[in-house]
Every structure is written in structure tokens, then in C-alpha cells.
Amino acid sequence: xxxxxxxxxxxxxVEKEDVTLDCVYETRDTTYYLFWYKQPPSxxxxxxxxxxxxxxxxxxxxxxxxNFQKSTSSFNFTITASQVVDSxxxxxxxxxxxxxxxxxYIFGTGTRLKVLA
Amino acid sequence: xxxxxxxxxxxxxxxxxxxxxKCEQHLGHNAMYWYKQSAKKPLELMFVYNFKxxxxxxxxxxxxxxxxxxxxxxxxxxxxxxxxxxxxxLCASSQDxxxxxxxxxxxxxxxxxx
Numbered sequence: 001x002x003x004x005x006x007x008x009x010x011x012x013x014v015e016k017e018d019v020t021l022d023c024v025y026e027t028r029d030t031t032y033y034l035f036w037y038k039q040p041p042s043x044x045x046x047x048x049x050x051x052x053x054x055x056x057x058x059x060x061x062x063x064x065x066x067n068f069q070k071s072t073s074s075f076n077f078t079i080t081a082s083q084v085v086d087s088x089x090x091x092x093x094x095x096x097x098x099x100x101x102x103x104x105y106i107f108g109t110g111t112r113l114k115v116l117a
Numbered sequence: 118x119x120x121x122x123x124x125x126x127x128x129x130x131x132x133x134x135x136x137x138x139k140c141e142q143h144l145g146h147n148a149m150y151w152y153k154q155s156a157k158k159p160l161e162l163m164f165v166y167n168f169k170x171x172x173x174x175x176x177x178x179x180x181x182x183x184x185x186x187x188x189x190x191x192x193x194x195x196x197x198x199x200x201x202x203x204x205x206x207l208c209a210s211s212q213d214x215x216x217x218x219x220x221x222x223x224x225x226x227x228x229x230x231x
Contacts, residue, residue: 033217043126043205045222091160097217103148105220107160 002027004094006108013082014116021077021111023092029053031097034068034075035105040088051075052097082115089113120144121223123208129229130198138193138226140208147213149191150220151183154205166191167214198230 003026013019025034036048049059051068059066063080079086090113094106121142130136142149151163165173166185180202182194191208205225211218 035219037222043207043225043227045207045209047219047221050219095217102217103165103211103214103220104162105160109159 002029002094002096002106004092004106004108006092006111008111009109010112010114012114012116015084016081018078018080019082019113021090021113023075023077023108025073025075025092025094027073027094027096029096033095033097035093035095036066036075036077037091037093038088039091039110045091048077079113084115084117087113087115120221121208121210123223123226125226126224127227129231130195131231132198132200135194135196137195138206138228140191140223142189142210142221144210144221146210146221147188148211148218149185149188150209150211151191151193152207152209154207154225156204160207165214172214195228200230203228203230
């Protein structure tokens, strides 16, 4: 069975600090997808990134970067120079790859990030 | 226009009321989902529709009744709810269910049952 663990329940940082949110997953599948979503206080789950299991290149998008390491089954998310607007709950999710019936996400329990001014 | 919209954003209802939640997606997708997000619980997938046909019902009580009249609209009809049904109800859509596609979520309806 697949599982996603976000061990950090809540993190508080001061503005401009860098912060890394951890995501560890368990699977026996060789092909799968990993996601990060942001949920601000307004409630909407905002899609941030999708990564497939064959692409271990790190990705950077502005202040956001993601480190995917298959060897440790981790897909960590780093925010550089955090801002108050980054305050939200961040979810990591896993999705099996394949045809039909694989649409289900396995979500982690989320990490609440508080960025203090 | 926002990809997935939900109305109302907030709803307070008594246990004997009947109300409906509405979701609309403007992404040209064919699959739509209802999720429930309760405090301190993981997101729970409730229903899935693909090309208007229900493909999944995750043992959801019958007091929740979904309806999908077309690929762009999804409703959740509510009746005789319980206080424990208070939660954030999120709608999502994806291209379809044939492949592995990203789900895009709406802003949710925050429901309080008194």
C-alpha cells in the first residue's frame, strides 16, 4: 500500500528565512507521480508541482524549489526567503501511474507553515 | 476566470434543512470529484464522476447525494445532516480518469451543521 508522511505538523519561521517541508512516501510501484499543493486560509488547494518518478531533476520556480530523491523516497519542498504570504498548509500527495483507476491521490496530513513578519 | 468555482463559500444549516453545494469547472475537464476535509483528518475522497457517470462512492452516507448533469457542473445535495458533517467540502476536476492527470481544486464550501 502507498503512504505519504509529512512528519512536520507545524513550522514557524521569521520572514526571509529559508524553510524546508519534508515529504516521505512509501510505494512498491516504479512509476508514479508526486505533487505539492498549497492551502491558504481561504481554503483552496493550489497546485504547485507534479513530478513523475523517472524525473529526479530538482526543480526551481522562483523562491520555490523541490528536491526529489528516489533513494530516500523523499520529495522535499524548500521556500527561500519566506514571506508572510507563504503562510498556509502544504500537502504532499502521491498518485500511482497507469491507465484507469489510478486517479486517486494519497495525501499526507499536511504541514502548517507560519511565516512571521 | 478561475478554473474551478464553488458556491456558496460558506453555509450554515440546521439538521433538518436541505441545501445544495455547486461546483463548476471551466477547464474543459471530464472528471470531477467531491472531497471532505475535516479538522485534523486527511482529505477524504467522497465521489468521483467521469463523463457525467459516477465511478466512485466511498461509502458516503445517503444524506449526501451527488449530481453531475454535465462534465462542467457537479452538485452535492445535503439533507438531514449531522453536526459531524461540518467540514470544508472541496470540489476538484481533472482531464478524465483514463490516464494520470493533475487534479485542480476549487476554493471549497465551509459547511457548519447546527
